[in-house]
Amino acid sequence: MNMEKKGIFYGSTTGNTETVAKQLAQKLSIDESDVMEIGSATPTLFLSYDVLLLGSSTWGVGDLQDDWEGFISDMESMNLSDKKVAVFGTGDSSSYSDTFCDAIGIIAKAAEAAGAQLIGNQVDPTEYEYDDSAALVDGCFCGLPIDEDNEYQKTDERIDNWVKQLKQSLS
Numbered sequence: 001m002n003m004e005k006k007g008i009f010y011g012s013t014t015g016n017t018e019t020v021a022k023q024l025a026q027k028l029s030i031d032e033s034d035v036m037e038i039g040s041a042t043p044t045l046f047l048s049y050d051v052l053l054l055g056s057s058t059w060g061v062g063d064l065q066d067d068w069e070g071f072i073s074d075m076e077s078m079n080l081s082d083k084k085v086a087v088f089g090t091g092d093s094s095s096y097s098d099t100f101c102d103a104i105g106i107i108a109k110a111a112e113a114a115g116a117q118l119i120g121n122q123v124d125p126t127e128y129e130y131d132d133s134a135a136l137v138d139g140c141f142c143g144l145p146i147d148e149d150n151e152y153q154k155t156d157e158r159i160d161n162w163v164k165q166l167k168q169s170l171s
């Protein structure tokens with residue numbers, strides 16, 4: 001049974017988050033046409049999905065990727081109470097160790113405030129080396145952090161583990 005309509009929306013400046021989005025789509029059998037840049041998303045399209053996988057890299061010092069800056073306030077005013085939301089992101093745990101993948105935390109909080117059920121929000125932070133992150137909630141990362149700058153060799157395994165976790169919350 002595969003009843004829930006799943007969509008992936010991502011913001012990516014140099015392509016890292018886009019690559020992760022495409023890998024997730026492949027592993028979750030999500031059609032390419034359901035993988036979209038958040039910069040060209042409309043609220044109507046966004047709300048047409050039951051399960052939303054939302055991806056953003058972190059820029060500045062702990063900021064959302066630019067395309068998300070335009071959409072996050074729209075999202076905050078939506079009613080997402082019938083949606084499952086999973087958040088993923090890319091960051092640099094070496095150069096930006098105090099704000100590692102903060103965007104994950106920003107998007108997850110906005111989705112929860114809009115009523116969404118967060119899934120994939122139990123990621124073990126002991127597998128990462130960093131000093132602080134806004135994605136830390138109750139001792140876990142509330143989404144999937146990926147570090148293509150320093151730990152690209154861990155990316156496949158991290159994605160696989162997360163996909164297993166997600167599948168337990170999907171129908």
Ligand SMILES: Cc1cc2nc3c(=O)[nH]c(=O)nc-3n(C[C@H](O)[C@H](O)[C@H](O)COP(=O)(O)O)c2cc1C
Pocket residue numbers: 011012013014015016017018056057058059060061062063065090091092093096099100101102148149
């Ligand atoms: C100017 C600059 C600022 C950055 N700030 C952060 C940050 O605060 N936290 C973080 O985890 N990564 C930070 N990064 C790293 C990027 O998020 C990382 O390279 C990411 O993979 C880029 O993904 P994208 O190509 O999908 O945009 C920064 C990178 C640059 C060049």
